[in-house]
Structures are given as C-alpha cells and as structure tokens.
Amino acid sequence: MTEIKQEFLKCMRCGNCQAVCPIYKETKMEAEVARGKIQLIKGVTEGVLKPTEYLAEKIATCLTCLACQENCPSGVNYEKILLYGRDYLAKENGLPPVKKAIFKVLRKPKLFNFGLKMASRFQGLALKKVKGRPGRKLRFGLIEDYENRLLPEFSKETLVEKARSKQIPGKEKLLYFPGCMINNVYVNVGEAVIEVLQHNGAQVIVPEKQSCCGTPARVHGDIESAKSLGRYVIDTYLAVDADYVITSCSTCGVTLRQGYVELFIDEPEYLEKAKKLAEKTRDINEYLVEKGFIKPKKLNLKVTYHDPCHLNRKLKVNKQPREILKALAGENFGEMKKPAACCGGAGSFSLTHYPLSKAIGKKKALDIIETGAEVVATSCPGCMLQLNDALAKEGSNIKVVHVAELLAEGYK
C-alpha cells in the first residue's frame, strides 16, 4: 500500500497523458484518461469513492497501451496503479459473470483447448464466411455493432498438430510459445515462425502442452487464474533444456519476459523459475537480429510496420522488425504517421468496448492507407485481428501479415 501511495503522489496531474491516450482522443472524458483513472483508483482505495460497477467500468476502459506512461514527465508507473485498481475492484465487486466464466475455462488448459477445437468445428453455426476477406462475421448481434466485425477463422488443425510433422534437427534448440491466437487462429503465422527459424539453422519444438499465458486474466484482476496458468507455462517450458524460448505475440512475449517475474514476486520457488524462463525468452524479431539472420531475397512490395504496444513499450523491440522489413523491402519500406499508436485491439477490450475499439482502429487504418503500402506488417496476432477488421471497414485491400510471414516469403 505505501508503495502504491508513492505512485499516486508521483502523479502531479499535469494532464500530459491526454495528448497521447487513444481513448481520451475519442471520448474526451476525464474519467477515461490516465490522470482521471489514477485519481479514481486513489479515491476508491482511500474510501472516498465506493467500489461501484460504474467505477469498475471506467477502470476497464483502458487499452493498457501505456502511451501515457511513456509520455509521463513524472515517471508514474500507470500500469502498476491500473492493475492495483483492477485487483482491488475484482476483490471488492468480483469479476463480471461473463469474464469469470471465461477465465474459469481458460484456467484449465485441456478444457480450453477442447473448447477451441470445438469452436473450429462448429464456427459456421455462429459465424458466416465473408466473400473475398480472410475471416468471418457473426450471424447475429450480441454486442452493439459486433455483428459487423471481421473475425478470424479458427484453424481446423492447431499449430501443435501441424508442427508434429515439421521436426528437423538444428544447431540451436528453440522452444516456441505460440500462444492461444497463433496456436488456434493464425496458425499460418506459427508455421512461418517455424520455417524462418529452421531456415536460420535452428531446431524448433512446439510443446504439446499449450495454454493461455494468463495475461487476459491478470489484467482483469483474476490473479489466481493467471498464476495457475503461469505455473503451467513455466513448468512446460522449463521441462525441456532449450537454448531459447521464442514468442511471436507481443503480449505473450512480455508475459514470459516480465509478467511472470512480477506475478510470482511473493512465491520464491516460481519466482526463481520465472526468472530463468525470462532470461531464455526472445521475441522472434529480437532473436533473428541478435543472431544475424540470413538475408532474404528482396520482395517487390511496399511495406509499412505497425508497432504492437507491449512489444514496443515494454520490451523495446522496435528497431529489429524494421531491420528485417528493410532487408525484405529495401526502399519500399515506409513508415506510417504514428506507427506506435495503439490499433485499439487490446485483446478482450475490442470485444467489451467494440464501438470505441472500432473508432481507434479507424484512425490506424487511415494512417496505414495513407502510406500507399500494399502490406502492413506487425508482430502480434491481436493487432493483426484488429487491423484486418479496421482495414476491411475502410474497404482497403492492404494485406495484414506478421513480420515472420514476410520473411518466410523472402526465404522461398
């Protein structure tokens, strides 16, 4: 508590966060920018405000893109305050029933994977195909306007299943952590990651035991579910003696590199293990540049890059993907106006706050279109999902890919 009090005091309420908050730019409501949320969390934890549903909703209205934290002149650790507030409210109010139910399933990897398998088989019941687009749309509306969102298709085979037949030996032993979205939805990204790493001479293993990294539960205040998943991932990925653990999802990468160490701060046994895993973990872009990746052939494509928030702001991986893209596209690589601005996806935020998420995505889509690029590359499946929807809404045919997919193309 004293630690968080210090953090509260650091905020001098200058309001500089207003300049960069994607949500504030849309709503212009003080309760929805970092300065306001910090004051609300301070108010509720000090007993000046009641822990109402309304307050919880304000604290939920955040992309956790951390642009505010980067722009904060006083060095306030906003993320720490936000998570503290969410934890506090989850304890006081409990989680909303829908999220509680989701995390309950998420917590049990076997049940979760079974559910996803079923989803891939029966997705046609709820989701219709969209002509000429890589994805589906809901057949009926549950959430405001959500029936119009372009959603990705569940893959018939998971990455784990596909990877079984792709084993080849290599000089370095890499364990790949695909994460939920790449294992089940953007399986092609996972395949590209494996191909690219193998092309660079590595042996790539995708462990059979896959689960969610736990961050969705963590950021909503369900710490027990997050810890349970964290232990599962840590145990799975430390069971094999590998040189590195590779991630290709921005958020999963941050979780393995930083999140678990914070999560298990009071659990010495897992803290040690978490540190060990953190040391071994590399984002795919980071690994390739660190090792000096084999130069690909030039692709005749105009390419731009969208920075995933967490990869950029937390792991500071932003030069590496550009180095790879420049190797592929040369002069045809061009920056968009604000490459580091959040796309508005932010995991389940896009589900719970679709109209807002869509408005933020539109700005990103327009910035991408303005570059005249044919392809927008990024390093996060969550961003890919959002960018696909946002670009489709603008009637654009710009293709959304993971950096690894383009590099795999350059190795063909």
Added chain:
Amino acid sequence: MEALAKLQKILGSGKIKTQPEELFVYGYDATAGLKNQMPLAVVFPESAGEVVEIVKWANEYKIPLYPRGSGTNLSGGTIPAANGVVVELNRLNKILEIDLDNLTATVEPGVIINDLNEAVKPYGLIYPPDPGTVATATMGGSVAECSGGLRGLKYGVTKHYIMGVEAVIGTGELLKFGGKTVKNVTGYDLPALMVGSEGTLGIITKIIVKLIPAPKAKKSFLAVFNSIDDAGNAIAEIIKNRVIPATLEIMDQTTIRTVEKFKKIGLPVNAQAILLVETDGYPEQVEMEAKIIRQVLEKNRGEVSEAQNEEEREKLWEARRAALPALAQVSPTTVLEDATVPRSQVPAMLKKLKEIGEKYNLTIGTFGHAGDGNLHPTILTDETNREEWQRVEKAVEEIFKAALELGGTLSGEHGIGMAKNRFLPWEMGEAGVNLLKRLKLAFDPNNILNPGKMA
C-alpha cells in the same frame, strides 16, 4: 434536485454527468496543494446556443458555473465549488476557418493549441504562443489564462494574437468582441479584456487568432556559466546588442544537477547556470544574430556549444525539456511558481530565490524564460508533510514579495485563480482589486461565472 432535472431537460442526455465517479475527476486541475471539490454536475455543451441556455439556467437558480478546457492550468483556475456546475467545453472543438488572405484562424474553444499549429503548418504559418502544455491545453483555456511560453521574448504571449472573441457573458448574452481587422478602436478593447479573464467575465465560444509566417531558419546555442552574474550579464548584453532571440532560457545549478541525475546527458554539474539561446528568421538574419550571440556569450565567460543540425539542436533542447520532468521526479509534490521580474532583474531574482531556499530549508530548482524575466522557481516538497508544507507556503509568499520589490509581478503566465488571489492587493492595492470586482459585476451581476477566482 429540481434545478438539475431542468438542466438535464435543456441539454438532453449525454451532455450532463452527475455520477460521483464522473464528478470526482472534475474537482482538480494541474495545481498542487489545493483542496479538490466535487461539483453538482458536469455539462458538455456542443454549441454556443447551449452555453447561453446553461448560463440562463444558472442565473435562474443562482448556481455558479465553472468553465473548463483540459484542466491543465497551474493556478486552480478551474477548480469548482461543491455547489457549482462544471462547464466542460472540449466538445466545441472545431477549427472553423483558416483565412489565408487575412492570416487569421477562427476556432472553437476546445481546439488543442497543437492541433491548430498542425492545421496551419502546411500553409507555412504558425500560431506562436507555446505554453508547456501545447499538446494538451485548449485554445479557450489558454485565452482565458493568457498563456505564455518559451517564445514570449520575441513573439509575445497569447494576448498578442487574439483579434476577436465570442463569449457568453454572465447575463447569458452572446456577444462578439473584435474581429478580423488589424485595427479596431470601436468601444473598449474588449477582446483584450477577455484574454486572461480566467472565466470570470464570460464563457468563450469562439476565437479569432492572428497567424504569422513560420521562420525559415533557426540556430541554437547552449552556454555553460560558472557564475550567475556572468549568465545574467550575457542575457542583458544580447538584448543591448539589438538581438531579440526567439528563446532565451536559463537553468540553475539545482536544475542542472537534477536533470543530469535523471537523464545523464553530460551536463556540467558544477556549473552555476546554463543558458539556451535560439534565434530564428531569414537565414541571413539568423547568421548575423548568431555571430553576435556567440560573441556575447563567450565574452561573459560562457562555454558555448552550437547545434550544427536539427539532431544536435534536439540534443541541446533535451536538457531544457527535461527540466520540469526531472525536478518533478525528485519529490512527491512539485510547486511550480511563475513570479516574473523585468529581465534586467533576473540575476537579482535568482540570488533572492537561492536565499529563500536556504532560509526555509527547501530545495528550489529554478529554470525558465530568462529573456522575458519569467522564472519558474520550483519547490520540491511533499504536501503530506504538514510542517514542511507550512515552510513552503511562507517561501512562496517571500518569492512573491521579492518579485514585487524588483518591479515584477505575482504571475507571468500561470494566472491568479484561487492559488494567488489573496496576494492580489500586494500588487494592485485595495482600489485596484475593487475595480476588478466592479468590472466583474458589470459582466456578471449575479456572480455566476467562476466565483472565488481572481478578485
């Protein structure tokens, strides 16, 4: 409450908030050490007509109104009272016109200063006032507070760029003052009166500003001094040589050391002062002025570095930009003052500030706009430490007294608001303050608009 129900009816849903969670966050602004107050409601008008309706409603029920932009001011200018209603103007945020023939822009009050500058940039124009909050502050707020900034010395401050104002005064009448003409002596200079009125005379609904051509070239210098007097003499001498730099900034030793501690950019921690000087204009003029600036800095024993390109310029300015952020990280509370003196008195004021810091055993970092005498003594403290806070209050009083004794003013650019209104008689006398009060009543007979601020 009957009054609020009526207001709700006037505005319709979505333009009024009464939930405690919403009200709570309109109870503060960027000012340190003031008590937060939750208003009765926050309203979000979307047209001047709605502002008129709100002011009429307030007169009917005698409920005070507190106009607000981004809430970034440093004088408590937007803090409401518990029985009042906050009028948030950030939904009135359109740039209505950029007039390239008359070099003016017409904007609504909720436009962010930077957004206006971005909009006029393609035409080779600028709107020069540049307070530290350009990326967040609204035009309405900066007009109401008469914001200054780094370029005050050469380009002046907000009041020098406001040609016309449309406002709803306290009676609920929508009035237009001034316009697009350079010359206008019809009636009193009411646009000038609205600038810096801190929301006590009217709620601004439209602003006509003057734009000027953007300078074509720039040159920046950083000079390190081992004595405050040398730095002070350099400032005076640059101006005596008929050179008016666009910016002339100073940082004292405490600030230098703090910046170096947090940023590690290689600043000399034993130096007594650093000056940052930038000249701009046509390339030939910039060359000529740069030569004089360098000569003067060197003559006064300054160790000079000159930026050769944009990258080096950015590096020089990094130190200055880091000043407040670095100071703010030292302690929980940062009290940023803006007592201002004639520029010839800057060295005397710097010495006085050092004495005050020693007397009250407080850390005061001073940086600021040396060229226009507008210094920012910044007290690093902790508002929860009651004993220290009392010393802070005493030190602040002494800073004001020192500025006035040197022929200066209580506030150069932050405003009076509720943070400094009790000191107003020191500078204006009782008669002066009474005149302000009578002026206020002429615009706002029922004392509806931002009561408790200014006089």
